[in-house]
Amino acid sequence: MLISFLFLLLATVCVAFVGVGLWVFSNHFLTTDIPAAISHPMRLRVFNCIFQLLITWGMIFEKLRICSMPQFVRFFHDLPPLRKHPDVVVKDLRFGTIPVKLYQPKASTSGLRPGIVFYHGGGGILGSLKTHHGICCNLCKKSDAVVLAVGYRMVPKHRFPMVVRDCMVGTIHFLKSLNKYGVDPARIIVCGDSVGGTVATILCQKFVDRSDLPKIRAQILIYSTVQSLDFQSPSYQQNKNMPLLNQNLTFYCWCGYLDISPSWRSTVLKGAHLPAEVWEKYRKWLGAENIPDRFKKRGYLPVSREPLNEAAYLETNIILDVMNSPLIADDEVVSRLPEACIVSCEYDILRDESLLYKKRLEDLGVRVTWHHMEDGFHGVLTTIDMRFFYFPCSSRILDAVAHFIKGL
Numbered sequence: 311m312l313i314s315f316l317f318l319l320l321a322t323v324c325v326a327f328v329g330v331g332l333w334v335f336s337n338h339f340l341t342t343d344i345p346a347a348i349s350h351p352m353r354l355r356v357f358n359c360i361f362q363l364l365i366t367w368g369m370i371f372e373k374l375r376i377c378s379m380p381q382f383v384r385f386f387h388d389l390p391p392l393r394k395h396p397d398v399v400v401k402d403l404r405f406g407t408i409p410v411k412l413y414q415p416k417a418s419t420s421g422l423r424p425g426i427v428f429y430h431g432g433g434g435i436l437g438s439l440k441t442h443h444g445i446c447c448n449l450c451k452k453s454d455a456v457v458l459a460v461g462y463r464m465v466p467k468h469r470f471p472m473v474v475r476d477c478m479v480g481t482i483h484f485l486k487s488l489n490k491y492g493v494d495p496a497r498i499i500v501c502g503d504s505v506g507g508t509v510a511t512i513l514c515q516k517f518v519d520r521s522d523l524p525k526i527r528a529q530i531l532i533y534s535t536v537q538s539l540d541f542q543s544p545s546y547q548q549n550k551n552m553p554l555l556n557q558n559l560t561f562y563c564w565c566g567y568l569d570i571s572p573s574w575r576s577t578v579l580k581g582a583h584l585p586a587e588v589w590e591k592y593r594k595w596l597g598a599e600n601i602p603d604r605f606k607k608r609g610y611l612p613v614s615r616e617p618l619n620e621a622a623y624l625e626t627n628i629i630l631d632v633m634n635s636p637l638i639a640d641d642e643v644v645s646r647l648p649e650a651c652i653v654s655c656e657y658d659i660l661r662d663e664s665l666l667y668k669k670r671l672e673d674l675g676v677r678v679t680w681h682h683m684e685d686g687f688h689g690v691l692t693t694i695d696m697r698f699f700y701f702p703c704s705s706r707i708l709d710a711v712a713h714f715i716k717g718l
Contacts (some may be wrong), residue, residue: 393695534660543596
């Protein structure tokens, strides 16, 4: 009897595994539209299919209350062994309770090196020090800089503002011990991809008045998000079904990180979660007229915002905190920020956020170096060490960033 039960259980698991795999294959591998400009389209198709399979199984486990989707996906994306780079010395440290990885060039030097504080992306739900290990190793080697990658606590156990708080603690600890790591206090750079870029932006704003810390020399923002208000910009419309970061995952991250109910999704998409006076106040920075016309050629339809849903506003108005939307910080703060290197990708749902922040900085006299990847997509930088899933765009991003750092 027991053997029969185990056989039936095994058969059920196998059928479920095959069924889910076929569903993901038919819904993503066969139907995903890969833009012609992206190199190695089949590579991206396979990569996206594997990623969507992990997401789907994670959602199933979440529904069964076994574990959350982020925990499931993080478990698998942290399994591969870390690739060793012979020219870089890597140390695992802890600054209090904050896990960090320190990357130092193995070659000796007679002077002090630039210091880069790196914050990994993943929407506050995915990503880790392991997933961005290759980025940090290559960044250390190419820029001949000391790189400190800061870990932070994530969803589902920790939500806003834990990411920013953990990164701030780790950064301050590093800034107060630069001599120990041979870092030039006049060349400190904060850098991040996706939500890591958001953190870099926020900390630059937070440190503007910190006279007890070395001044941040520059900020490097790689396809980062800088506002949580508007989801109807041209890039949100054009790239809502792009591989890796689509509209569904964007909202999952947004809701999970901010602890907002997913039931408000349609209300948010219609712009009914904020009062008309708020939209009018921030239109000068958020409006699509701030985005060059060439980025609207693939299609853009302005959407009329619906009347305010008061209940939605009460639950979502946390997005007006500049720690969620640094784009809307006061002029007095933004005008004093260090120079920036901004990287945007054409096929990224967050593309326009980089364009809006670039304009905001330039309008206030902050120097900006901008690189736009015509064949880029969200998350491409993480493929830098992935061998089969490597995309040349990732190297071009890293080369551009390293060149910027060497010029400081």
